[in-house]
Amino acid sequence: MPPTSTRLLHATRDYSAVNGIDSLDTPPTYSHFLKHYLEPNLPVLIGPALTAQWRARQQWVSPQTGKPNFAQLREQLCTEPVQVPVADCQCKDFTDQKRSTMDLQEFLDEWEEHSRTNTPSRTYLKDFHFVKTFPAYGAYETPDIFCDDWMNEFWTRRTDVDDDYRFVYCGGDGTFTPFHADVYRSYSWSANICGVKKWTLFPPNQEHLFQDQLHNTVYDIENVDPIQFPNFHKAKRFTIYQQPGHTLFVPSGWWHQVHNIGDTISINHNWCNGSNLDLLVESMTSDLKEVEREIDHLKEMMDQDEWIETCQKLLLLNSGWDWSTLWNMCNTIRARVKMQQLGEDASLGTSIDMLLQDGVEIGRCLGFYP
Known part of the structure; x- marks a missing residue:
C-alpha cells in the first residue's frame, strides 16, 4: 500500500555543514556515488575520464583550438534541415528567456561568426532533444553511475507523448541560463564537451531568500535589485568552473545559474530514481x-x-x-x-x-x- 502521508517519504537532509563541492579525478563506483552524493543530495564534479570515449568529445571539438569543430558539426548533423530550440539571452520572458526555433545550420553559421570575430553571443541552443532527433548517431553513452534513470526510462516508453529529458546545449561566450531549480526537482548531470561553464549553486531550503513579497524569484544572480530582494545576499552559494571534459552532478532542489565562458557545448540529462x-x-x-x-x-x-x-x-x-x-x-x-x-x-x-x-x-x- 502507498504511504498515507508524504512525510513518511521525506528523509531530512541537512546542508548547514556543506562547505564546498567535491571534485573527483577518477569516476566513482556506483556504491560510492550513491553513499556520498545521491543519498545525501550533494553535488560533485567528475574528471574527464568519465566521458573520454564519447564520439562527441572526439569529433565535435577541434584538437588544435579546443573550440567547436563547426565544419564537422555541419557535415554530420546538417545533411537535412533540422529545427532546434534557441533562447535569446538578452531578452527576458517572465522567468525565462525568450524562446524560438532556428535551423541548425543557420545557428552554427551565426555561432561560428561570433567565434571567429571573438564577439559575445546572445543566441543559445538549449534543451535540444538530441537523442530523439538523431537516434542512431551515438554521440555519447550515459555513464553507469547515472543509468538508474526512472524519468527517461518512463518518458521514452510512453505512447501518449513523444518526449524525453536528454539534451544538448550549445552557446557562445556570454550565453547563460537564468537562476532556477531543475524541472520536477529532478537530478541533472552536465558533461562539458568544450568550453568552460561557471556554475553558481545554492543548497536547498533557502528559497525564502530568493523571493520578493509577491513570490517572484530572482532572475539573474549577477543583477539583483537589493530593494526587491533584500535577503538574497544572505543565501549560501558555491561557485565552480567546469572545464572541458568534466561532468557535474547537480542534486535535487539545488538552485543554480550557469554562464558560458567561450564557445561551449554540453550534454545534459534530467533524471530521478528512488533516492530523490x-x-x-x-x-x-x-x-x-x-x-x-x-x-x-x-x-x-x-x-x-x-x-x-x-x-x-x-x-x-x-x-x-x-x-x-x-x-x-x-x-x-x-x-x-x-x-x-x-x-x-x-x-x-x-x-x-x-x-x-x-x-x-x-x-x-x-x-x-x-
Missing part, C-alpha cells in the same frame, strides 16, 4: 497546493471528484506533471524490475498503456482526499 523520490513528491505536493490556493474560490461549486480532476489538470498544465504521471512512472519501473526478477523480457513496449491510472484514484490512495 521523496523530493519529487514534496515538489509536486507544493505545486498542487499552489494550484488549490489559486482556485480556492471555485471549490464550493464542485463535487469532490470534479475538484480533484480540475486541480490535476491545472497541475499538469502548470508543472508538466500530476499524480498520474508520477504514479505511472513508478509503476513502470516496478513492472520492469518484476519482469527482470522473473527472468522475462524487461521491454514493456506499448504495454505501458495498461499501467496508466487515474489521478482521482491515486489521490485517494495517497491519502490526500477521503
